[in-house]
Amino acid sequence: MFRLNRLVDYGVVLMSHIAAHTDRRFSAPGLASDLGLPVPVVSKVLKGLVHRGLLTSYRGAKGGYRLGREADAITVADIISAIDGPIALTHCIEDSDGTCGIESLCPQRGNWQIINHAVRNALADIRLSDLTAPLPPFFEPPLSKGGKDVTPL
Amino acid sequence: MFRLNRLVDYGVVLMSHIAAHTDRRFSAPGLASDLGLPVPVVSKVLKGLVHRGLLTSYRGAKGGYRLGREADAITVADIISAIDGPIALTHCIEDSDGTCGIESLCPQRGNWQIINHAVRNALADIRLSDLTAPLPPFFEPPLSKGGKDVTPL
DNA sequence: GCAAATCCGTACTAATTAAGTCCACTTTAA
DNA sequence: TTAAAGTGGACTTAATTAGTACGGATTTGC
Numbered sequence: 001m002f003r004l005n006r007l008v009d010y011g012v013v014l015m016s017h018i019a020a021h022t023d024r025r026f027s028a029p030g031l032a033s034d035l036g037l038p039v040p041v042v043s044k045v046l047k048g049l050v051h052r053g054l055l056t057s058y059r060g061a062k063g064g065y066r067l068g069r070e071a072d073a074i075t076v077a078d079i080i081s082a083i084d085g086p087i088a089l090t091h092c093i094e095d096s097d098g099t100c101g102i103e104s105l106c107p108q109r110g111n112w113q114i115i116n117h118a119v120r121n122a123l124a125d126i127r128l129s130d131l132t133a134p135l136p137p138f139f140e141p142p143l144s145k146g147g148k149d150v151t152p153l
Numbered sequence: 154m155f156r157l158n159r160l161v162d163y164g165v166v167l168m169s170h171i172a173a174h175t176d177r178r179f180s181a182p183g184l185a186s187d188l189g190l191p192v193p194v195v196s197k198v199l200k201g202l203v204h205r206g207l208l209t210s211y212r213g214a215k216g217g218y219r220l221g222r223e224a225d226a227i228t229v230a231d232i233i234s235a236i237d238g239p240i241a242l243t244h245c246i247e248d249s250d251g252t253c254g255i256e257s258l259c260p261q262r263g264n265w266q267i268i269n270h271a272v273r274n275a276l277a278d279i280r281l282s283d284l285t286a287p288l289p290p291f292f293e294p295p296l297s298k299g300g301k302d303v304t305p306l
Numbered sequence: 307g308c309a310a311a312t313c314c315g316t317a318c319t320a321a322t323t324a325a326g327t328c329c330a331c332t333t334t335a336a
Numbered sequence: 337t338t339a340a341a342g343t344g345g346a347c348t349t350a351a352t353t354a355g356t357a358c359g360g361a362t363t364t365g366c
Contacts (some may be wrong), residue, residue, distance in 0.1 A: 004242045005324060016264060027341065040327055047343070060334020061340040076268055089157045111169060111284040115229055115276070122275035123268070131264040158353065180312065193356055200314075213363020214311040 004080065010037065011045050011083045012076065015054065016131045019071040025064030045083060052082035076131075077123035087120050157233065163190065164198045164236045165229065168207065169284045172224040178217030198236060205235035229284075230276035240276065242269050 013035060018026055032042040046065055049055040053068045067074070081087055089112065166188060171179055179187075185195040199218055202208040206221045220227070234240055242265065 007325075012264065012268075029341085038326070041325075043342080044326080050342085057342060058334085059332070059340095059342045061338095062335060063333080063341045065342090111165065114283065115165075115279060118275040118279055119272055122271040126268060126271055130267065160354075182312085191355070194354075196313080197355080203313090210313060211363085212311095212313045212361075214309095215364060216312045216362080218313090 005084060007041075007045050007048075008080050008083045010035070010041065011049060011079050012131070014042065014045060015049065015067075015074070015079055015128055018055070018065060019067055019074075019128050019131075022067060022071075025058060025062070025066055027064040030064070048083045049079070052078065054078055054082055071129040072127045074128040075124045076126040076128070077120060079128070080123060087116070087123065089116050089119060158237060160194075160198050160201075161233050161236045163188070163194065164202060164232050165284070167195070167198060168202065168220075168227070168232055168281055171208070171218065172220055172227075172281050172284075175220060175224070178211060178215070178219050180217040183217070201236040202232070205231065207231055207235055224282040225280045227281040228277045229279040229281070230273060232281070233276060240269070240273050242272060 014031055017031065017034065028043045028046055029039050031046070032039040035042065046055060046057070050057045050065070050068075054074055055065045056068045057063065057065050077087060167184060170184065170187065181196045181199055182192050184199070185192040188195065199208060199210070203210045203218070203221075207227055208218045209221045210216070210218050230240060
């Protein structure tokens with residue numbers, strides 16, 4: 001179906017949620033309950049985002065995550081490639097192990113680069129700050145009652 | 154890896170090959186041997202392309218395939234969606250079976266539409282006539298044992 | 307009219323990839 | 337010191353994709 005995989009889907013949702021409250025730290029369990037997803041899954045996604053610097057993590061009790069840089073300096077392409085690896089629509093672009101013997105002669109290579117660039121550029125043009133829809137108020141954790149999810153900074 | 158599936162890869166290669174010789178009909182077995190792919194696989198891909206009118210098929214002996222319309226009236230988005238189904242990067246756009254209980258309230262929907270549109274537009278801007286690299290005469294297709302990528306590095 | 311070449315549709319199996327889980331470890335606040 | 341967090345890697349299961357098979361329909365040319 002030519003679609004992003006689910007983890008990327010989660011990633012975008014998580015990032016836009018976190019971006020909506022830059023003054024807070026969000027814990028993995030808290031985010032998981034916000035989104036109704038299993039903790040290990042959320043954790044896995046966050047892991048990738050941290051690794052690429054899109055999120056900063058804080059360990060220990062009251063630890064959690066916040067944006068690694070400004071929301072307008074993070075693009076959708078960044079998020080996708082953090083979780084999913086490089087955005088390469090076809091097999092031959094990404095791996096350089098030389099499985100294909102005819103390399104430089106390859107007549108299709110140019111074609112795929114045209115296509116790859118078009119898509120990459122499209123995704124690199126969308127910033128996190130353009131994705132303006134956070135989870136609405138009624139999805140937010142019950143802060144007043146023990147603040148189980150979101151740790152205020 | 155956020156990539157097109159292999160059949161789409163084949164499809165683009167097939168289409169650009171066929172587009173390079175608009176005066177010929179190409180049979181499925183002929184194309185398969187040009188690309189070094191199994192006939193049933195090529196056949197499957199061509200099927201989808203015919204179904205969407207990107208190719209016209211001719212049955213019977215001396216039958217085969219040719220472009221269904223001018224190369225500059227066929228876009229990469231057309232090819233992808235013919236083989237792979239609609240270009241919908243995330244799950245919640247395409248199926249309307251209501252698995253997602255919050256549908257119209259869904260705060261992420263708008264975000265995904267931004268992203269989907271960007272990618273769709275990028276792909277719809279690339280025409281088959283822009284993909285100018287046919288298989289050159291000296292191209293010797295690698296002998297395929299099934300899962301080989303058509304597009305070499 | 308028949309045989310050969312070709313496309314058509316569907317169902318099936320195998321292979322690959324993605325999704326999700328688990329666990330032992332480290333870090334930090336109280 | 338203990339509990340609440342993140343980290344990293346290995347693992348299992350689920351889902352999807354790739355590829356195969358086959359019976360049928362259509363056209364050409366002899």
